[in-house]
Amino acid sequence: MKAYKNVLAVAILLFFAKSFGQEEIALTAKDSIVKSSWMAGLGYTIIDDSGDVFDQLFDADSQWNMVAFPSRASIGRYFESGIGVEAIAAYSQYKEGKIIDGVVNDTDIDYWSIDTRLSYDLNKIIGQTAWFDPYVGVGLGYTDANNQGRGTYNAVVGFRTWLSDNWGIDLNSSGKWSIGDNATNHIQHAAGVVYQFGIEKGLSKKGEEKLALIEELEKERQRVADSIATAKRAEEEAKALAERLAREKREAELAAAEKARQEAEQKRKQQLLDAIESLGKPYFALNSSYLGRESKSVLDGLATLLAETPTLKLRITAHADSRGAEKYNQWLSERRAKRVLDYLTKKGVEADRLIGEGLGETQLTNHCKNDVPCSEAEHRVNRRTEFLVVEY
Template sequence: MKTTKTTCIALTFVCTWLSTAQDIQLTQKDSIVQSFWMVSLGTNFVDDSGDEFGELFDFKEGWNAVPYPSRISIGRYFKNGLGLEAIGTYNKYKEGKTVDNSINPEDVDYLGLDFRISYDLNMILGETGFFDPYVGIGAGYTDANNQGRGTYNAVIGFRTWFSDRFGLDFNSTGKWTMNTENSTNHVQHALGVAYRFNVEKGLSRKGEEKLALLEELEKEQKRVQDSIAIKQREDEEAILLAERLEREREPVELAEAEQAKLDAEQAKRTALEKELEGLQNIYFQLNSSYLSANDKVLLDKMAQLMKNHPNLAIKVSSHTDSRGTDKYNQWLSERRVKRTTDYLILKGIRPERLKMEAAGETQLKNECDNKTICSEEKHAENRRSEFTIIWD
């Protein structure tokens, strides 16, 4: 807002507004992460003792773990609180641990692949800062104690964030077997380092309240500004009018310059097309792909034209009449287009400026198809190489 010192003293409300607005400016703390991708790497602990839901903290006898990273996950998390996750885990049932109510006689590998849908409880509780609790359900496949099984899963956990990118993930998952005859249920606990990417942020509830207040203050400020002296308003309107006229003039000038540029480019294209049309086509003898002396004279002119216009590119299209098989005529048109372009290259034209098209008998210039009897002169009109400018 442009005001003088006198105006600010007279309009004390405006000064108060400026001070209040400065006190409630939106900051980084008013934004929250709303959607993101996340990967995590950590470890997992498996309790498959047979009474895992009764003795949750039987660390010594029932929990199994390995001394290195054994869990990896990737997930996509949306603004509505839902998340889709894929999780891979490895573990080892240790010799001497209780597994399925029996003492495990030897080390046995544990492998798990799980998919789940989670829900961010902050959507219900309200934003809780760095603490991010969630629940989820899913399904997976586990190979444990030499038994493969599908499982129904339920998870509860929380994440704690140190920044918008990095945090820790803690969770416990109950896994109920789909095959009740040969395997048991078990619990899997996990912790890991989490990293978020493709983060999309938005305002927190407090930030939205600040934004609403700022909008209200802005409306009130505008109302007060409308009461500034008529003379000042007239001066400002005069300045704005001059600026508007200047802004309106500039696009017109730019449009005129652009149109002039387009007109010049179109005139250049038209002139080139007329010059190319004046060279006519190359016509071949029956069943021949060789260039005559007259053909070479025409191609010399074509080469000179392209040298005069270094940015010009040409499509060379070669054709046959309808006599002969389709396969033979396609082969013959390929030889004709190659001999035509090879001659231009021999005259110093770079190959990348030439595009070849062999059309066989598919693009006749008259009615002389396989079902129509025509004179030799009529057939000769189709045995040709044509030239077309390639425009960007």
């Protein structure tokens, strides 16, 4: 039921806030109360020791005794539980002509008392008010009245009304019962100002209820904000997912296109390599750079292929076998490379599409190194020209 009431209250607050643009509910100074404090008081003491107890209680002319100056001082500590512990000192005079113990007093007599008191704040039961602070209490004390000292049992009822957090007015009446039968009972009235210090504040019951409503409202607002954030996050995630899928699709399409292009290029390159390979290699006679009929036939086929493929550029390497000095073989391979390039340019191939290089005996294709016995056929395969694709 309490949860239902809180939810209903939050709903009402939201409705009115949206409908009328009211300011947000917030705690104010009126929602806080003093939970505990020290309290000092100074005031007047009025003694009624007429002997008739509560008969003619307010007969101030004949029964009330007091002095014209502040005659009561108190100090106390008051706790959040509503309990207060106080010490009180009071002074007065039984005035000449007043009724004391049923007899008209014929001379002024000093009165004083020292009391301790345990009080309880009734607002803890009836609820906090902005200014009215009733209390009851009991205690023990010592009183010298009518020239008779006696211990007393005390009971008090009173209230304080607060002008600010610190200053207030205290009005109370105490019944003081003598311990023993040698003295009479009497009533002590008091009126004065009190000052609170060492104050510790907290929320009143209404303040706590308001705080609970504020917290419920904040939870509801947070829930709405979280819902909006969740929806926005879901929308952003969906948008990001769509963008990622679109990007992945584009990347996949580009990758597929690139793969197809590379495969086509590789196929084209392989076709060129196969075509070049099918032509064979020009071979040279021992110690010769002249092109024979078979070599020229290979170069004629290569010139035709270059004419059919204008983007094709070749690196042409000429080689020698291992017989003879290395420097000689290097020089001879360079002449062989030049012979090949000159032949192809005469056939109409642009010179900038050809790179010639002589490699001497550095790249033998078999075991026929220096001082290794080999047949003429084995040496011949090393006196070759090779064609490497640079661009196509």
